[in-house]
Amino acid sequence: MDSASGTRVLDIQDGIVRNIDTDGASYDLSVEGVVVPGLVDAHNHVGIDVGDEHAQAAEPLAVNLMRGVRNLERSLLAGVTTIRNCGERPGAEPVWIRALAEGWIRGPRLVGANEFLCRTGGHSWYSAHQVDGPDSIRRTVRENVRDGACFIKVAATGGMATSGSDVGRPEFTFAELAALVEEAHRLGVPVGAHAYGGQGADDALTAGVDVIEHGSLFSDDQFARAAQAGVAVVITGTIIPAFLASDDVPWDIKEKMAPFARVAIDAAARAKAAGVTVGVGTDGVHGDVVGELELLLEAGFSRIEALEVGTRVNAEITRGVASGQIQPGHAADLVVLEGDPTQDLAHLRRPREVMLAGNWVAVRTPAPRERGSR
Numbered sequence: 382m383d384s385a386s387g388t389r390v391l392d393i394q395d396g397i398v399r400n401i402d403t404d405g406a407s408y409d410l411s412v413e414g415v416v417v418p419g420l421v422d423a424h425n426h427v428g429i430d431v432g433d434e435h436a437q438a439a440e441p442l443a444v445n446l447m448r449g450v451r452n453l454e455r456s457l458l459a460g461v462t463t464i465r466n467c468g469e470r471p472g473a474e475p476v477w478i479r480a481l482a483e484g485w486i487r488g489p490r491l492v493g494a495n496e497f498l499c500r501t502g503g504h505s506w507y508s509a510h511q512v513d514g515p516d517s518i519r520r521t522v523r524e525n526v527r528d529g530a531c532f533i534k535v536a537a538t539g540g541m542a543t544s545g546s547d548v549g550r551p552e553f554t555f556a557e558l559a560a561l562v563e564e565a566h567r568l569g570v571p572v573g574a575h576a577y578g579g580q581g582a583d584d585a586l587t588a589g590v591d592v593i594e595h596g597s598l599f600s601d602d603q604f605a606r607a608a609q610a611g612v613a614v615v616i617t618g619t620i621i622p623a624f625l626a627s628d629d630v631p632w633d634i635k636e637k638m639a640p641f642a643r644v645a646i647d648a649a650a651r652a653k654a655a656g657v658t659v660g661v662g663t664d665g666v667h668g669d670v671v672g673e674l675e676l677l678l679e680a681g682f683s684r685i686e687a688l689e690v691g692t693r694v695n696a697e698i699t700r701g702v703a704s705g706q707i708q709p710g711h712a713a714d715l716v717v718l719e720g721d722p723t724q725d726l727a728h729l730r731r732p733r734e735v736m737l738a739g740n741w742v743a744v745r746t747p748a749p750r751e752r753g754s755r
């Protein structure tokens with residue numbers, strides 16, 4: 382982590398940091414405070430809120446889109462400058478990406494999977510693209526890449542938030558998963574597999590997925606396999622407590638989730654011990670990357686390690702434009718804080734300013750002062 386003190390001048394061109402501490406043509410941040418890289422949320426769904434996901438999916442798509450607009454802004458104001466978006470209702474994500482590109486709405490950079498792929502009747506079937514059989518799966522992968530997906534997201538095991546779905550059960554046949562991964566890799570995009578544990582997690586690792594989402598019920602052997610294969614695991618620790626605290630969540634979902642309220646902390650500790658690359662995602666607790674980092678402290682990470690997870694490591698897992706570090710060649714995504722988060726992560730909860738790709742985009746939006754010859 383780059384923690385510098387004193388006056389710093391960044392040379393920013395076209396949204397990218399070119400040089401640090403150069404004289405002459407340069408860009409004075411014109412702010413005082415502790416500057417850290419913008420946070421990266423490595424697993425979210427901007428169109429979904431904590432609550433009754435099935436009911437939300439039954440609403441008109443326009444409602445879903447507007448919810449996403451609010452959540453994008455909420456994340457940005459919280460200092461999140463990149464979201465790895467892990468699957469949306471068909472048709473939703475391209476609209477936000479267009480609106481962000483046009484400047485109609487404000488929000489973090491979206492690195493998205495477009496649709497969420499599940500088997501017919503599988504986890505999140507009401508909002509996912511249901512697909513069965515290797516040939517149909519290949520076609521769906523191709524369609525998603527055609528429509529802008531940066532990676533493919535697939536449910537390899539059941540999930541918590543779907544009534545009747547078993548988190549320990551594999552969702553696809555191995556032949557289906559293998560076809561999905563092979564097709565995605567042939568087209569040059571990585572695969573993120575929703576996998577809690579059990580046979581579905583083994584199948585996902587054997588099929589060669591690039592990222593495991595959740596991983597909360599992985600065995601130590603499975604974490605060792607992930608570490609060996611260089612597969613990152615994105616822990617989602619705040620979402621289940623948020624569901625349990627919500628009045629909008631159906632009772633059967635709460636009953637299923639209750640025993641798993643803190644398994645993510647244990648999983649993060651065991652993944653770290655096994656040498657796995659650990660990322661974090663809010664999975665619907667929009668903007669609260671800090672909450673995820675605080676859970677990592679409980680799992681034995683230091684504050685600096687947690688901060689690196691929320692910035693550099695999450696950015697590397699996301700594989701979008703280079704970000705998550707204040708370094709030449711990386712996006713000028715910055716958050717200005719009142720205090721040093723390596724002393725207390727809570728400072729991350731009160732961003733003074735947020736810069737995305739060289740532009741002040743949130744909070745107080747001061748007019749930056751140009752300095753030098755340009």
Ligand SMILES: [Zn+2]
Binds near residue numbers: 424425426467664
């Ligand atoms: Zn998710």
